Amino acid sequence: MLHPLTVAQLLFLVVVANGTPVIAKKLMGDTLAQPLDGGVRFFDGRPLFGSSKTLRGVLLSLIATAIVAPLAAIDWHVGLMIAATAMAGDLLSSFIKRRMGLAPSSRAVGLDQIPEVLFPMIAGAGIYGLSVADVGLAVAIFFVGEVVVSRLLYRMRLRDRPY
Numbered sequence: 560m561l562h563p564l565t566v567a568q569l570l571f572l573v574v575v576a577n578g579t580p581v582i583a584k585k586l587m588g589d590t591l592a593q594p595l596d597g598g599v600r601f602f603d604g605r606p607l608f609g610s611s612k613t614l615r616g617v618l619l620s621l622i623a624t625a626i627v628a629p630l631a632a633i634d635w636h637v638g639l640m641i642a643a644t645a646m647a648g649d650l651l652s653s654f655i656k657r658r659m660g661l662a663p664s665s666r667a668v669g670l671d672q673i674p675e676v677l678f679p680m681i682a683g684a685g686i687y688g689l690s691v692a693d694v695g696l697a698v699a700i701f702f703v704g705e706v707v708v709s710r711l712l713y714r715m716r717l718r719d720r721p722y
Contacts, residue, residue: 562689566697568631569683572624572638573676573701576645579623580616585716591615595650601657608653609663617646637686641679648674669702676701 584592593614596607621642628638651674656667680694 560690561696562687562693565683565687565689566680566693566700568633569641569680569687570676570697570701571631572628572633572641573645573679573697574704575627576620576624576642576679577649577675579620580613583616583619584613587615603658605657605660606663607657608650609657611663612650612653620646637683640682644678644682645675648676648678651678668706672702672705673698 591614594606594608594610595612595614595617596609599607601607621639624642624645625635625639628635628641631638633641652667652670653663655670656665659667661667676698677694680689680697683689684694
């Protein structure tokens, strides 16, 4: 059985979690934009996550999503968890992209979208009893939406690249 309202609520929070660092970068520039990995390199000599993953982005994502969650009729604790798992997915993507030799903010279709929605939806599934179909639907909606909205955000000069 599908849970469309819950999927929509959680997707809204995933969008807030993933969008907050992008908006913060445009509003704040390099202010407080310390790389989350502190410039540490992995044993392969490449950055752990890269310069585009900042402490500011992660912290603001956690705060903003927790604050906004009650607007979606979701407890702030769950909002915090959604942001944390979205950021974990995004960091995993960046880690993998660095291992592949891709530069920060480079495009990797699927890898750029799936973990940052899949992780929070799996976490939400445990709380709200979502089915595999619910999670799959959310991933598909986010994937398509991210590709379409990213181009719009680029035109609005909120993103640096049109993917």
